[in-house]
Amino acid sequence: MASPIRILTAVPICDGHDSAINTINLEFIRHGIEVVYLGYHRSVGDIVRAAIQEDVRAIGISSYNGGHIEFFAEVIALLRKRGANDIKVFGGGGGTITHEDAAAMERKGVDNIFFAGTSLTEMTDYVRKHYGKPRGKRSRPKSPDQELAHKLTAIEDAYTAGRKRSTRNAQSKIRNPQGVHPPRRAIRNTKVIGFTGPGGAGKTTLIDELVLRFLNRSPKGRIAILSHDPSVIGEGALLGDRATMINSQNDRVFMRSMATRGQAGGLSPATHDCLTLLARSGFDYVIIETVGTGQEAMPFQKNGIVDQTVLVMNPDYGSRLQLQKIVMLDLADIVVVNKSDLQRARTAHTEIEQRLEQNRRNQRLIDTVAKRHRDPGADELFELISRGSK
Amino acid sequence: MSKLGQVVESIEKYNKFVLDQVKRARTDEEFGRGLLGRWNDIKAKIPATRTPTGLPLPRLALPEIDEAGEIARYLFGEGLPGEFPFLNGAYREMYLEPIREIQSFEKDGEPPQRPARPPLPQAEEPTRLFSGLMLAEDTNERFHYLTQHQRTHRLSTAFDGPTLYGIDSDADGVFGKIGEGGVAIDTVEDMVRLYDGFDLGSPNFSASMTISGPAPIIMAMYIAAAKRRFGPKVVPKLRGTIQADIFKEVQAQNETIFPIEASLRFLTDMVEFTTQEMPRWYPISISGYHIGEAGSTPVQQAAYTLSNGFAYAEMFAARGIPVDQFGPRLSFFLDCGLDVEYIALARVSRRIWAIGMRDVFGAGPRAQLFKLHTQTSGRSLIAAEFKNNLTRTAAELILAYMNATNSCHSNSADEPFTTPSEEWIRLAAHGQAILLEESGIFKHTMNMLSGSPGMKAVERSVETAILDEFREIERLGGVLAAVEDRYQRSQIQNAAHRYEQQIYDGIRPIIGLNRYRNGAEDVPEVKLVRTPRKKQQLQVDRLAKFKKKNAEKAKLALDKLADVVERGENCFPILLEAVEVCSLGQITGRLQEVVGRFRPMV
Numbered sequence: 001m002a003s004p005i006r007i008l009t010a011v012p013i014c015d016g017h018d019s020a021i022n023t024i025n026l027e028f029i030r031h032g033i034e035v036v037y038l039g040y041h042r043s044v045g046d047i048v049r050a051a052i053q054e055d056v057r058a059i060g061i062s063s064y065n066g067g068h069i070e071f072f073a074e075v076i077a078l079l080r081k082r083g084a085n086d087i088k089v090f091g092g093g094g095g096t097i098t099h100e101d102a103a104a105m106e107r108k109g110v111d112n113i114f115f116a117g118t119s120l121t122e123m124t125d126y127v128r129k130h131y132g133k134p135r136g137k138r139s140r141p142k143s144p145d146q147e148l149a150h151k152l153t154a155i156e157d158a159y160t161a162g163r164k165r166s167t168r169n170a171q172s173k174i175r176n177p178q179g180v181h182p183p184r185r186a187i188r189n190t191k192v193i194g195f196t197g198p199g200g201a202g203k204t205t206l207i208d209e210l211v212l213r214f215l216n217r218s219p220k221g222r223i224a225i226l227s228h229d230p231s232v233i234g235e236g237a238l239l240g241d242r243a244t245m246i247n248s249q250n251d252r253v254f255m256r257s258m259a260t261r262g263q264a265g266g267l268s269p270a271t272h273d274c275l276t277l278l279a280r281s282g283f284d285y286v287i288i289e290t291v292g293t294g295q296e297a298m299p300f301q302k303n304g305i306v307d308q309t310v311l312v313m314n315p316d317y318g319s320r321l322q323l324q325k326i327v328m329l330d331l332a333d334i335v336v337v338n339k340s341d342l343q344r345a346r347t348a349h350t351e352i353e354q355r356l357e358q359n360r361r362n363q364r365l366i367d368t369v370a371k372r373h374r375d376p377g378a379d380e381l382f383e384l385i386s387r388g389s390k
Numbered sequence: 391m392s393k394l395g396q397v398v399e400s401i402e403k404y405n406k407f408v409l410d411q412v413k414r415a416r417t418d419e420e421f422g423r424g425l426l427g428r429w430n431d432i433k434a435k436i437p438a439t440r441t442p443t444g445l446p447l448p449r450l451a452l453p454e455i456d457e458a459g460e461i462a463r464y465l466f467g468e469g470l471p472g473e474f475p476f477l478n479g480a481y482r483e484m485y486l487e488p489i490r491e492i493q494s495f496e497k498d499g500e501p502p503q504r505p506a507r508p509p510l511p512q513a514e515e516p517t518r519l520f521s522g523l524m525l526a527e528d529t530n531e532r533f534h535y536l537t538q539h540q541r542t543h544r545l546s547t548a549f550d551g552p553t554l555y556g557i558d559s560d561a562d563g564v565f566g567k568i569g570e571g572g573v574a575i576d577t578v579e580d581m582v583r584l585y586d587g588f589d590l591g592s593p594n595f596s597a598s599m600t601i602s603g604p605a606p607i608i609m610a611m612y613i614a615a616a617k618r619r620f621g622p623k624v625v626p627k628l629r630g631t632i633q634a635d636i637f638k639e640v641q642a643q644n645e646t647i648f649p650i651e652a653s654l655r656f657l658t659d660m661v662e663f664t665t666q667e668m669p670r671w672y673p674i675s676i677s678g679y680h681i682g683e684a685g686s687t688p689v690q691q692a693a694y695t696l697s698n699g700f701a702y703a704e705m706f707a708a709r710g711i712p713v714d715q716f717g718p719r720l721s722f723f724l725d726c727g728l729d730v731e732y733i734a735l736a737r738v739s740r741r742i743w744a745i746g747m748r749d750v751f752g753a754g755p756r757a758q759l760f761k762l763h764t765q766t767s768g769r770s771l772i773a774a775e776f777k778n779n780l781t782r783t784a785a786e787l788i789l790a791y792m793n794a795t796n797s798c799h800s801n802s803a804d805e806p807f808t809t810p811s812e813e814w815i816r817l818a819a820h821g822q823a824i825l826l827e828e829s830g831i832f833k834h835t836m837n838m839l840s841g842s843p844g845m846k847a848v849e850r851s852v853e854t855a856i857l858d859e860f861r862e863i864e865r866l867g868g869v870l871a872a873v874e875d876r877y878q879r880s881q882i883q884n885a886a887h888r889y890e891q892q893i894y895d896g897i898r899p900i901i902g903l904n905r906y907r908n909g910a911e912d913v914p915e916v917k918l919v920r921t922p923r924k925k926q927q928l929q930v931d932r933l934a935k936f937k938k939k940n941a942e943k944a945k946l947a948l949d950k951l952a953d954v955v956e957r958g959e960n961c962f963p964i965l966l967e968a969v970e971v972c973s974l975g976q977i978t979g980r981l982q983e984v985v986g987r988f989r990p991m992v
Contacts, residue, residue, distance in 0.1 A: 012563075012567075013551070013555075013561075013563050013564055013567070014550075014551025014552050014554065014555045014557070014564055014567045015551060016643055016644025016645050017644075018644060018992075019684060019685060019883065019886055022883065023887060023890065037992070039990050039992055040644055040990065041555060041644070041990075043562050043563045044562070044563040045562055045563065065551045065567065065570065065571055066551070066566075066567060066570030066571045066920075067551070067564075067565075067566030067567035067568075067570045068566070069566065070565055070566025070567075071563070071566050071567075074563060074566075094773075094806070095772075095773035095806035095807050096806075096807065096808070098807065116772075116773050116774075116806070117773075117774070117903070205989065208989075240992055243990055243992040244989060244990065244992060246987055246989055246990070247987075371649075371874075371989065372649075373649055373652070373985055373986025374986070
């Protein structure tokens, strides 16, 4: 089976018109396309960096605030400069992009502009027809990040095509993925941290806050994020974490969004191999984030390549009895009660504290309000993670 | 219970009060007689007018009732124009022309006598046209063009994308956006150029600025520009409005640059300053327009706008600003489309606001007024057979004035394509003049179209639906909690999706699009207004010069600003100093270092 088409969608800088793109994204994923959504008000640099790291087939830009001729041209110019000529660009902007504009944009390398009145079906068909063919031989990567991105794609494709099969537990043992060789540069002391927890607990926001602290603390350090979102019926997926992670759109952050592609448990069949590769690629930290998980999920254990595990909880987990059933509470090194400004948070803290004491594993419990700038709880978590040795 | 919950109770209580008064008028003879007496008195005092054809008409039309209970229902439930609860209008006479001399039409064949002097235009034209393009001097030229025939100069300013997002014209990747869709403002020097030639301290001048995320910084630039031109004494004389509506940005328009709580704090800092130092300024325009344009239903638009308004009132009161000081400085901005709710949406909103402000916030008469600017719906305009947009806008204008809006912007028919061009702007402005000056619909008689059974049915239905929305927001913990929960955002997106689906399914007819298509080429010849690269480069060069000139002073000013923000003091006075030497982007950037950036809700 061929891999789903991966594309990136975004709205240009100084443009908040996200209603069209939201509708289009949903239509794409319903038709088996994996969409990495970057959000609105996004710069050329952010878009191109994300497209290369995510190794998408094409970028779809929805522009309603003018300046589209320059903006699209700058995206294409930067893609070329970075050696990513194989990433195509298409877009639309209702009535704001005229036929004349579109002709000028196409001369500058844009594949296609959709005009007002184009049906969603036409757009989906276009993407499938033009970006769905198997890739030809790939040109030489121009940067380590691009090389890494290409290799991650190769791993994902191998799994989806059935050339490789998923081991039941992604962390069972470290294997050198076939055909994927870690970069030859010196392996640094990379620390791998796993984040899991129920959907809506604030994992993504919390990780982004940690990234901000890391970038401020370590002026030359690099960090990688492997983020997961579920594939929906129809096999598409909305990979939307980048839209929330405003601080992680940075040259010192390598981020890759993966769809679960049919595997339960919060990770993708290709996760283990991708993570192994990232862990050997010279980053200071590699953060892996699962999809929102339920009670039984046990996405990673410490005997694998994950050095430290963080469970992010929402204070609204239900009754005390529900708490007893959460398997990850026994395994996580650090448990975070996020949204600790909510009324229920104090009770949650007490109940979880009790639950952890029973484990006698010296697990840490931290309260955070990730949405708050300079949250002391997020500071504490950052210190804990950066202090703890590998 | 939050203040919003109390507002719901106050409306229910008031509605019950009206019913009680009706009952009392029918059972308590003396009370009933008193009401009849008052009613006859009101009727006797209504001045008469004559139309150009000589037809006599009263300047205020009242329902034909002579029974005490019905009189009570009208006077307490609706109120005369200009009287609580203001259903029929915030003011007594609104758009009425001055009383005509009674002319003789009786002698056959003789032309009517010309009045000694032509009737004066009304005190202030309600027309306020939104514009902004290219660089400050280009917009300035447009402002002068628009106001050349107007006695009062009411300017409405649109800013370009970089300005709306608080970044500078030299920022990465924004070059093509400079001066697109609005005017580019980076520094106080641009602000000086923008309003050049207008007397900012004159009672006949007012400036409206449509900007929210960086509103306090832009406000500070406006004040600084005015001081540069007219000295410090001009400040208390400044008249105008700045949008500064953070809630609706988060709910609908996505132009938020600081986290919500920090944004609200900067806003309150500004409001505290302007209510004290600039008594004629409207420091916030609580806007449903963008909520409507983002796809909400009319009821959602009114409900979210009003609840946002009550939340701001609660916030300003909590800062210690007296309600009678900030209340009269709040203004509202609604969308007017073609759905039937628009027959009465603003009427109902005005009533809810007045009752809530009086009974929950203890506001005096001036702080109860829902002062409204309306804009016809941009979303209702389409590219296909775009000249139909003239008719759409005309119908919307009638609805807007039926709601007794205080001022109005009519959209240009070429809006689906570009920043409106002069030809279509002129037609849009003339549309209003034709309606208000040429036609007799609104100039002779107040209440000309109020109170029809259909309108009343819409009023009742809309009010009930708005209160239901209030209850839902209250259940979620109030406006701020609901906003952080993405409640309004999701509701709006859902409604937008349904609207598009209805167009697609043909349930919602759009002439020229899903009905009566003529099959011709959809994109017409419209002359596009685009900012030339040379001008964009000029803006970047000017900014570089400004930054170079002020480099050292800017650093000091930014440090001082950051310090005050860290300490939690009102930062507006320091902003006023900072804008003298810092650009918009420099200030935004420094503030974001202290309070963080807004994380989009997706």
